[in-house]
Amino acid sequence: MATLPPEGRPSPEHIFQTLNAQHQTAVLKTGIELDVFTAIDEGNHLVEQIASSVQAAPRGVRILCDYLTIMGFLAKEHGKYSLSPDAALFLSKRSPAYMGTIANFLGNEAHHKNLARLTEAVRRGGTAGEKGDNLAPNDELWVTFARSMAPLMVPAAMFIAHLVGAHEGEPVRVLDIAAGHGTFGIEIAKQNPQATITAVDWPAVLQVARENADRAGVDGRYETRPGSAFEVDLGEGYDIVLLTNIFHHFDPQTCVRLMKRMHHALNGDGKAVTLEFVPNEDRVTPPAAATFSLQMLIGTDAGDAYTLAEYESMFQKAGFPYNSMHPIPGMPQQVIVSRKR
Amino acid sequence: MATLPPEGRPSPEHIFQTLNAQHQTAVLKTGIELDVFTAIDEGNHLVEQIASSVQAAPRGVRILCDYLTIMGFLAKEHGKYSLSPDAALFLSKRSPAYMGTIANFLGNEAHHKNLARLTEAVRRGGTAGEKGDNLAPNDELWVTFARSMAPLMVPAAMFIAHLVGAHEGEPVRVLDIAAGHGTFGIEIAKQNPQATITAVDWPAVLQVARENADRAGVDGRYETRPGSAFEVDLGEGYDIVLLTNIFHHFDPQTCVRLMKRMHHALNGDGKAVTLEFVPNEDRVTPPAAATFSLQMLIGTDAGDAYTLAEYESMFQKAGFPYNSMHPIPGMPQQVIVSRKR
Numbered sequence: 001m002a003t004l005p006p007e008g009r010p011s012p013e014h015i016f017q018t019l020n021a022q023h024q025t026a027v028l029k030t031g032i033e034l035d036v037f038t039a040i041d042e043g044n045h046l047v048e049q050i051a052s053s054v055q056a057a058p059r060g061v062r063i064l065c066d067y068l069t070i071m072g073f074l075a076k077e078h079g080k081y082s083l084s085p086d087a088a089l090f091l092s093k094r095s096p097a098y099m100g101t102i103a104n105f106l107g108n109e110a111h112h113k114n115l116a117r118l119t120e121a122v123r124r125g126g127t128a129g130e131k132g133d134n135l136a137p138n139d140e141l142w143v144t145f146a147r148s149m150a151p152l153m154v155p156a157a158m159f160i161a162h163l164v165g166a167h168e169g170e171p172v173r174v175l176d177i178a179a180g181h182g183t184f185g186i187e188i189a190k191q192n193p194q195a196t197i198t199a200v201d202w203p204a205v206l207q208v209a210r211e212n213a214d215r216a217g218v219d220g221r222y223e224t225r226p227g228s229a230f231e232v233d234l235g236e237g238y239d240i241v242l243l244t245n246i247f248h249h250f251d252p253q254t255c256v257r258l259m260k261r262m263h264h265a266l267n268g269d270g271k272a273v274t275l276e277f278v279p280n281e282d283r284v285t286p287p288a289a290a291t292f293s294l295q296m297l298i299g300t301d302a303g304d305a306y307t308l309a310e311y312e313s314m315f316q317k318a319g320f321p322y323n324s325m326h327p328i329p330g331m332p333q334q335v336i337v338s339r340k341r
Numbered sequence: 342m343a344t345l346p347p348e349g350r351p352s353p354e355h356i357f358q359t360l361n362a363q364h365q366t367a368v369l370k371t372g373i374e375l376d377v378f379t380a381i382d383e384g385n386h387l388v389e390q391i392a393s394s395v396q397a398a399p400r401g402v403r404i405l406c407d408y409l410t411i412m413g414f415l416a417k418e419h420g421k422y423s424l425s426p427d428a429a430l431f432l433s434k435r436s437p438a439y440m441g442t443i444a445n446f447l448g449n450e451a452h453h454k455n456l457a458r459l460t461e462a463v464r465r466g467g468t469a470g471e472k473g474d475n476l477a478p479n480d481e482l483w484v485t486f487a488r489s490m491a492p493l494m495v496p497a498a499m500f501i502a503h504l505v506g507a508h509e510g511e512p513v514r515v516l517d518i519a520a521g522h523g524t525f526g527i528e529i530a531k532q533n534p535q536a537t538i539t540a541v542d543w544p545a546v547l548q549v550a551r552e553n554a555d556r557a558g559v560d561g562r563y564e565t566r567p568g569s570a571f572e573v574d575l576g577e578g579y580d581i582v583l584l585t586n587i588f589h590h591f592d593p594q595t596c597v598r599l600m601k602r603m604h605h606a607l608n609g610d611g612k613a614v615t616l617e618f619v620p621n622e623d624r625v626t627p628p629a630a631a632t633f634s635l636q637m638l639i640g641t642d643a644g645d646a647y648t649l650a651e652y653e654s655m656f657q658k659a660g661f662p663y664n665s666m667h668p669i670p671g672m673p674q675q676v677i678v679s680r681k682r
Contacts, residue, residue: 009671010431016447016629016673018414019448020632022363022453023362023632024359026363026456028356030460030463056466060462060463063463063638067632070626070628070632071359073356099356119374121401122401122405155353284411285411290407294364330354
């Protein structure tokens with residue numbers, strides 16, 4: 001997480017480093033864009049070799065790779081660079097777990113523009129972005145999201161599939177709200193041949209989900225319902241609804257309204273499964289969940305990283321008195337499972 | 342420095358956090374702009390009190406202050422925020438060591454634009470900024486620098502003043518190259534009533550140095566020579582020349598050329614005093630010095646954070662065979678003292 005101030009007497013160093021923290025984002029994004037990780041994985045270890053492979057200048061590559069080394073994504077010994085375990089697994093295109101695409105969303109220009117207006121967002125108490133809260137139909141940001149962020153979601157998708165007992169193979173009907181890339185529903189369908197998935201999102205986004213369902217070979221059990229989760233006919237009698245990374249965009253009243261629709265769509269024994277950043281009551285721990293509220297400040301009118309108590313209160317108002325939280329090992333997010341009875 | 346990857350098995354968390362590291366810069370910059378630190382120092386500890394004091398929305402202030410807490414600039418207990426020792430000393434305007442102004446330079450829009458073109462800079466091996474390398478006469482960036490960065494330089498200025506024996510009170514003539522805010526020469530003049538300072542920089546920048554000299558009460562011993570350090574008549578017979586944060590902008594050949602001019606300007610026993618970010622030979626330690634080369638990649642055509650061996654080589658070519666390095670305690674920079682004999 002954020003660099004912590006050094007122990008001992010006050011020093012300007014932590015302030016200086018924090019004001020330069022944006023360099024870290026740029027360096028990793030550029031490393032991914034130029035694909036230096038794959039180049040190194042392919043056996044290029046010296047500055048000149050890497051520079052030639054990625055078609056960049058040696059001076060630029062040396063400074064970039066040194067910075068990546070300082071951040072721990074590379075190691076450097078006697079002038080030779082090699083990949084860290086994280087970089088080998090997640091940043092080399094030779095790895096099946098490659099997730100360099102997430103830089104397209106997290107390092108998105110729209111996102112940066114919102115961030116550049118943070119002072120105004122704090123004054124207003126909500127996004128100061130030109131485009132408002134990005135919740136309009138087919139906002140291209142969500143297509144970028146769907147095309148970029150799936151790899152980061154794999155551990156959570158596998159965790160949720162296990163949590164809802166996909167491996168048990170019972171016939172289940174799953175409703176995937178704001179499906180995006182579709183990873184969460186698709187993972188359940190992959191593990192459970194008796195599962196059918198109904199995915200809801202904007203039409204342009206659902207196209208990405210459908211491509212991913214085709215690629216996973218579950219397209220025969222994959223239905224889509226294009227439109228707003230607040231307005232489209234969802235159907236009913238579902239065993240599971242997936243609510244992944246959606247509530248944080250809205251104010252509590254709107255969350256209750258959405259959850260009431262889930263209450264109607266689920267059968268009596270059904271489970272609503274929420275994936276979210278859920279900070280502790282102090283709202284400053286754990287860091288990864290607690291800092292997420294900033295993204296909602298710069299990008300939405302009234303969204304937030306809600307605490308468990310807040311989710312319980314909202315979900316109870318929507319008719320779900322039973323809620324349990326499940327942290328995902330090694331990931332910054334939590335899962336809340338909600339039941340009517 | 343940069344967040345390090347957690348020990349143990351690979352996880353996407355460090356990648357995710359690094360791609361979001363730019364949030365840290367924005368949060369601290371906004372905290373300084375809205376002056377929440379001074380507001381808290383004045384006795385406002387609750388969200389509503391701070392929001393009212395800085396005229397911002399409670400939701401925005403809560404999310405901002407929580408993030409500042411996570412980064413260690415604030416503490417939060419039972420919903421009440423207080424300042425960390427660093428924040429109390431350097432970020433509250435009630436403190437004489439206030440240095441919030443440095444956000445104006447480090448968080449400068451020109452700087453961000455260069456950073457946004459990092460990929461192109463790596464390809465080229467030099468700045469991809471619209472304005473090139475910012476070394477044109479009177480570039481407004483250097484006026485911003487002179488007006489913003491002085492507080493950060495105070496520890497180094499006091500260190501250098503001591504190192505050159507300012508407290509001994511001998512009559513000395515000091516030449517301050519690229520004086521900027523003038524802090525380094527002014528500190529010597531403050532400590533040594535027998536010191537006279539000659540400051541060289543662009544005219545618009547020297548105006549800032551002169552204001553600071555007036556304020557310090559040393560204006561009677563403060564002469565200015567407007568122009569390029571490479572072209573203006575510097576005079577000669579100086580006992581000390583100060584070369585603070587200048588060499589890193591240039592290629593080695595240009596550094597040698599500049600240092601030869603210093604050789605001419607100094608008397609036989611004179612000292613050239615260089616303040617720089619000097620990484621170790623591996624170029625990846627210590628972090629604060631080693632990462633500085635990135636700023637030179639995005640902002641200059643051929644500048645760098647040079648190693649001690651590189652400085653020794655350049656300075657020897659310019660006629661200074663004797664060079665010694667002095668780290669500044671608690672600061673990321675080093676001082677090199679060079680002598681002709």
